[in-house]
Amino acid sequence: MKPRGTQFARPGKAEIEDNTQPRAPLRDLAHPQKYKPNTMEAPQKRAALNRMKVFATGLLVVAAGLFALAKSHHDAGAWAWLTAFSEAAMIGALADWFAVVALFRHPLGLPIPHTAILPANKARVADNLAEFVRDKFLGTEALVDKIARFDPAGRLSVWLTEPGNAALLGEKSLAAISQVLGLINDEHVKNMLYTSLRRRAQDFDLAGGVGALLSTLTADNRHQRLLDDGLTELSEWLEREEVQQMLADKIVQVAGEEYPTLIGALGFMGLKAEDLGRKFAGGLVRGANKWLHEISENPEHERRQAFDRAVGRFIERLKSDPSFKQRIDEHKQQWLERPELRAYVNGLWEEFTGWLREDIARTDSVLRGKIVAAASSLALTLANDASLRDSINTHMHDAMRAVAPDLRDGIARHIATTVRQWDDRTLVRDVELSVGRDLQFIRVNGTIVGGAVGLLIHAISIAVA
Structure with a gap:
C-alpha cells in the first residue's frame, strides 16, 4: 500500500494536457453545447436498421430466384450445384430470420411458443441488466479506484487556475441562486422560519x-x-x-x-x-x-x-x-x-432576499466577487498545499467507499424499475434500434454460410455416391 501522503499523485501539466481527460470533461460540463457524443440519433438508427433489413431480405430473394432458376433446368449438370447452394441459403436465411424476429416479436403474428422472447421475459431482462451494470460497472473497488486515479483536488486546482473559470463559476453560482430564489415560496419560508424560531424559543x-x-x-x-x-x-x-x-x-x-x-x-x-x-x-x-x-x-x-x-x-x-x-x-x-415577532422575521427574510436579488442583478455583484475570490484563493491554496490536496482526495476516497454500496444498489434498482415500467412496444423498439442492425448481419451470414454448407453437402453426396 502506498503511504497516505502519496496515495493520490497530482498529475503533471504534461500528463493533463496529454490524454487523461482532466480539463476537457470539466470544460464540457461548463459548456455542454461543446460536448457531442459519438452516437446516431433515433431516425438515423432506424434508417440504418431498415437498410440492413432490405439487404438481408434481398439476399433471401436472390437465393429464391437462383433456386427457381436452377429448378427450371431440372438440376441438370452444374445447375444441381446452384440448387444445392440456393436451397441451403434459403433455409439458413429463413432460420436466422425466424431467430432474429422471435427475439422481439411473434413471427408473422403467430403465437409460436418461445417467440417474442424479449417482451415475454421483460422482468428477468430488467433484473439481469441491472445486476450486470451494478456488478461490472459500479463495483465499490472500481468506483473508489476511479476516484483515486482521477485526483479530484488536483484537477479542480488546475481547472480553477485557468483564465475565466473562476469567473465562470461565479456566474453559474449566481444563476443557480437566482433560479432557487424564483422557486422559493416566500410565505412558506417565512412561516417555516417563524415556526422554527418559536419552537426553539419555547x-x-x-x-x-x-x-x-x-x-x-x-x-x-x-x-x-x-x-x-x-x-x-x-x-x-x-x-x-x-x-x-x-x-x-x-x-x-x-x-x-x-x-x-x-x-x-x-x-x-x-x-x-x-x-x-x-x-x-x-x-x-x-x-x-x-x-x-x-x-x-x-x-x-x-x-x-x-x-x-x-x-x-x-x-x-x-x-x-x-x-x-x-x-x-x-x-x-x-x-x-406578539405580532411584532412575526413582522420582524418576515422583515429579515424580505430584506435578505431583496438584497440578494439586487446584488445578483448588478454587474459589480458583491456575491459574485466573493465567489470568484474564494475560488481563486482555493485554487492557489490547493496548488501550493500538497497535504490539503491529499486530505481532500482521501476524504472523497473514504466518502465514495461509504456511499458506493448504496449508490450501486440504488442505480441497479432504478434500472430494473425503469425497464419493468416500459411497455413492450417501447422496449422492443429501443432495443431493436440499438442492436437490430447488427442482428441483421446474422441473417446475411446465415444466407451466405447456409449456401456454402449446401455446396459442401452436395459435394460430399457426389463423392460418396
Missing part, C-alpha cells in the same frame, strides 16, 4: 440560560468592573450643565407644587427660586459625585457588597426558583405571541 430554558450567562459574567468579579463603568458614566452625566439645569428646574417645579407658600415667601424676601434651585442642584450633584467616588475607590464599600449580594440572589433565583422561572417563561411566551 424549548429554550431562558431563565437557566440567563443564569448561566450571568454566572460566567460575574466570575472573577467582572460585574464589579461593570459597576465601575456605570458609576463613571453616572458621575460624568451628573457633571453636565444641562443635567444640572434639568435638576434645578425639577426642584423648582416640585417645590412650587408642594410648597407654594414657601416659594412665595422667598420671592417676598427678594430671593429667586431658580437661583436657589440651581444651588441646591449643584449641592446634590457634588454630594452624589462624592458618594459615587467613594464607592468607586473602595473595593470593600458596603454598596459594592450589597451589589454582590443582589446579583448573587438574582442569579440563584434564575437557576433554582420555580416560580421566578415560571414568570420569566410566561413573559417569554407572551413575547413569542
Whole structure:
C-alpha cells in the first residue's frame, strides 16, 4: 500500500494536457453545447436498421430466384450445384430470420411458443441488466479506484487556475441562486422560519440560560468592573450643565407644587427660586459625585457588597426558583405571541432576499466577487498545499467507499424499475434500434454460410455416391 501522503499523485501539466481527460470533461460540463457524443440519433438508427433489413431480405430473394432458376433446368449438370447452394441459403436465411424476429416479436403474428422472447421475459431482462451494470460497472473497488486515479483536488486546482473559470463559476453560482430564489415560496419560508424560531424559543430554558450567562459574567468579579463603568458614566452625566439645569428646574417645579407658600415667601424676601434651585442642584450633584467616588475607590464599600449580594440572589433565583422561572417563561411566551415577532422575521427574510436579488442583478455583484475570490484563493491554496490536496482526495476516497454500496444498489434498482415500467412496444423498439442492425448481419451470414454448407453437402453426396 502506498503511504497516505502519496496515495493520490497530482498529475503533471504534461500528463493533463496529454490524454487523461482532466480539463476537457470539466470544460464540457461548463459548456455542454461543446460536448457531442459519438452516437446516431433515433431516425438515423432506424434508417440504418431498415437498410440492413432490405439487404438481408434481398439476399433471401436472390437465393429464391437462383433456386427457381436452377429448378427450371431440372438440376441438370452444374445447375444441381446452384440448387444445392440456393436451397441451403434459403433455409439458413429463413432460420436466422425466424431467430432474429422471435427475439422481439411473434413471427408473422403467430403465437409460436418461445417467440417474442424479449417482451415475454421483460422482468428477468430488467433484473439481469441491472445486476450486470451494478456488478461490472459500479463495483465499490472500481468506483473508489476511479476516484483515486482521477485526483479530484488536483484537477479542480488546475481547472480553477485557468483564465475565466473562476469567473465562470461565479456566474453559474449566481444563476443557480437566482433560479432557487424564483422557486422559493416566500410565505412558506417565512412561516417555516417563524415556526422554527418559536419552537426553539419555547424549548429554550431562558431563565437557566440567563443564569448561566450571568454566572460566567460575574466570575472573577467582572460585574464589579461593570459597576465601575456605570458609576463613571453616572458621575460624568451628573457633571453636565444641562443635567444640572434639568435638576434645578425639577426642584423648582416640585417645590412650587408642594410648597407654594414657601416659594412665595422667598420671592417676598427678594430671593429667586431658580437661583436657589440651581444651588441646591449643584449641592446634590457634588454630594452624589462624592458618594459615587467613594464607592468607586473602595473595593470593600458596603454598596459594592450589597451589589454582590443582589446579583448573587438574582442569579440563584434564575437557576433554582420555580416560580421566578415560571414568570420569566410566561413573559417569554407572551413575547413569542406578539405580532411584532412575526413582522420582524418576515422583515429579515424580505430584506435578505431583496438584497440578494439586487446584488445578483448588478454587474459589480458583491456575491459574485466573493465567489470568484474564494475560488481563486482555493485554487492557489490547493496548488501550493500538497497535504490539503491529499486530505481532500482521501476524504472523497473514504466518502465514495461509504456511499458506493448504496449508490450501486440504488442505480441497479432504478434500472430494473425503469425497464419493468416500459411497455413492450417501447422496449422492443429501443432495443431493436440499438442492436437490430447488427442482428441483421446474422441473417446475411446465415444466407451466405447456409449456401456454402449446401455446396459442401452436395459435394460430399457426389463423392460418396
